[in-house]
Amino acid sequence: MFIRENRSRMKSKKSCKEWISILVLSIVILGPVNGYATVTHFGIDGLNGKEPIEIHADSLEIRYKEGIAIFNGNVSVMQNERLLRTSKLVIYYNKAHLTDDINQLRTKSVFPGKIGSTDIKKIEALGEVYIKIATQTATGDKAIFDGQLSMIILTGNNVVLTDGNNVAKGCTLTANVKTGKASLEGCKISGKKNRVSIILESSSKNGR
Template identity: 30%
Template sequence: MTLRTLTAALLAAPLLMTAPALAQSTGPGEGPADISADRSELFDAQGLVVYSGDVNVVRGGVRLRADRLEAYYVRRDTGGRELRRIVAEGEVFYVTEAEIARGDRGTYDLVNDVIELTGSVVLTQGCNVSTGEHLYAELATGVARLDGGENSNDRVRSVFFTDDDAATAQTPQDCPAPVIPGDGPRPYEAPEG
């Protein structure tokens, strides 16, 4: 058994124990977190697993993609581990069915169901695009805040299209929106086995 397989099994075990109970009520952003990457390193004394290389986290109907990810966990009294917080760096994408958010760095607080993105943030919702430097989103309530940077050039900017403007768009690529920086998230491939 490789360290990658062992680490993934140890990290996922406490989450998977509750999966059958969650299966009937799991929605977007709920349930076990499925993390895949090219490499992982376990730092058990610090409660940390570091993933690198095309990292994908799938949880319910949402996905987080990054170049590098730190997954912080705490030990349960029963001996298992509980994933609490994820810190992602390098071309970070948070993808839902309705939106894509991109930033240079992201934090996903699984306890409070909050995601934050910083650094050249781009949020797309259909054809509409908003940009800023810091996105704070409470996933359970749907409340979000987008802030600009300290520089006057880093102001929040949003471009909204009417239904007529976006009516012919079949995919986000067909939208008449401004160009979004970055290549976009890589496709997710489920691990074998």
């Protein structure tokens, strides 16, 4: 009896980790994945498909010398069903491609280049970050999409990942989109890490 219970717990922990990895990479990349095995095939340029990516904001500031574009106020990035909302969006460009990309931003308000390509090095979403694709959402205070390191980091006092009735809560979400590895860490309280909270809907409710 003990062996069966122990195996059941191990299986449950494994399924939780797999679910988090799938959810993390599918939400934060803003592109769906169909299974755990396909996660490693996703690149950080998941924002870039055939459909145009539109950016809307209250203001746009260009800093040519620094090679960055800053969108301020009610920022939204949309591509088909995919949505990213934040208070501030900072795009770090390769300076050699900055002029053409900025001209495209000014005239068309569409997203030029690919994250991690020769055009865009990194993107930072700052303040009230909300990411949605289909039934999956992720929220936090700050998101970093680093194309050069192929890393995605979502942080905040309450990072929440949801997929239907499945919910995971923590404070630091880290994902390597090349290896498919993702981790969710709890918040630090009085110098100690708090536990991660995960709620998984019973498979019997889904008819499985």
